[in-house]
Amino acid sequence: MRIIGLTGGIASGKTSAAHLLERLGAAVIDADQLAREVVQPGEEALAQIVASFGDKIVNPDGTLNRAALGEIVFADPAARRTLEGITHPAIKQRAEEKLERLRAAGTSTAFYVAPLLFEAGITSRVHEVWVVYLDRETQLQRLMARDGLSREAALSRIASQMPMEEKKKLGKVVIDNRGSKEELEAQVLKLWREEIADREPERE
Ligand SMILES: CC(C)(COP(=O)(O)OP(=O)(O)OC[C@H]1O[C@@H](n2cnc3c(N)ncnc32)[C@H](O)[C@@H]1O)[C@@H](O)C(=O)NCCC(=O)NCCS
Numbered sequence: 379m380r381i382i383g384l385t386g387g388i389a390s391g392k393t394s395a396a397h398l399l400e401r402l403g404a405a406v407i408d409a410d411q412l413a414r415e416v417v418q419p420g421e422e423a424l425a426q427i428v429a430s431f432g433d434k435i436v437n438p439d440g441t442l443n444r445a446a447l448g449e450i451v452f453a454d455p456a457a458r459r460t461l462e463g464i465t466h467p468a469i470k471q472r473a474e475e476k477l478e479r480l481r482a483a484g485t486s487t488a489f490y491v492a493p494l495l496f497e498a499g500i501t502s503r504v505h506e507v508w509v510v511y512l513d514r515e516t517q518l519q520r521l522m523a524r525d526g527l528s529r530e531a532a533l534s535r536i537a538s539q540m541p542m543e544e545k546k547k548l549g550k551v552v553i554d555n556r557g558s559k560e561e562l563e564a565q566v567l568k569l570w571r572e573e574i575a576d577r578e579p580e581r582e
């Protein structure tokens with residue numbers, strides 16, 4: 379099974395591109411979604427996070443207070459490494475379970491959508507990397523609009539990741555998401571035809 383890593387910076391448009399690919403019939407595994415699953419109440423990772431960061435990052439209903447934890451980890455690399463040390467192994471395990479199920483189902487191509495594909499050193503798990511790229515200003519605007527973050531909070535999240543200009547150089551394919559959603563859709567459709575559909579092995 380061919381696994382394509384789909385990455386980019388925060389709010390670059392990975393999820394938007396992944397939804398378009400899913401509509402075209404692609405199998406997609408989203409690391410951010412797995413990251414939410416592994417910190418659900420009752421999960422070992424949540425207990426470890428509470429043990430590391432204290433009750434201030436738990437809501438009264440026992441769920442993770444994502445905003446409180448985000449505030450800590452995006453301002454403090456050491457805290458972020460502690461969190462990733464807890465979440466990344468759990469995310470990796472779930473991703474592998476899902477990939478195994480897709481293999482068993484005879485899937486020929488799967489996308490693994492991960493914001494930290496390069497930062498977490500997991501490019502070895504995929505066969506090729508596609509990068510969703512946009513300029514810093516557009517990235518800031520979209521992130522602030524989507525998450526209701528202040529400019530400084532948005533900048534601290536962006537600063538916690540590898541610069542977009544670097545990621546852009548590392549992608550086999552670069553999806554330029556500086557334009558409209560329609561332009562993104564046209565690029566994804568073209569890539570689907572050229573890189574996936576026309577190369578799909580004949581199903582025996
Ligand atoms: C810090 C947390 C609680 C903030 O939650 P919040 O709901 O505000 O953001 P959300 O989870 O939707 O992530 C939004 C974006 O933040 C960025 N981001 C998330 N975690 C990290 C990280 N460790 N380092 C850099 N950027 C990150 C990604 O671009 C992600 O798409 C959450 O992001 C988290 O648990 N992160 C640790 C798990 C992780 O590393 N996820 C990335 C999977 S590859």
Ligand SMILES: Nc1ncnc2c1ncn2[C@@H]1O[C@H](COP(=O)(O)OP(=O)(O)OP(=O)(O)O)[C@@H](O)[C@H]1O
Pocket residue numbers: 386387388389390391392393394395410493520521524555556557558559560562
């Ligand atoms: N071409 C576009 N034009 C305008 N808005 C866009 C475009 N592409 C994505 N968006 C919007 O920008 C925001 C970020 O997009 P999206 O959530 O897909 O990014 P992401 O890379 O998945 O983010 P994250 O790293 O946080 O998971 C969303 O609100 C989305 O609707």
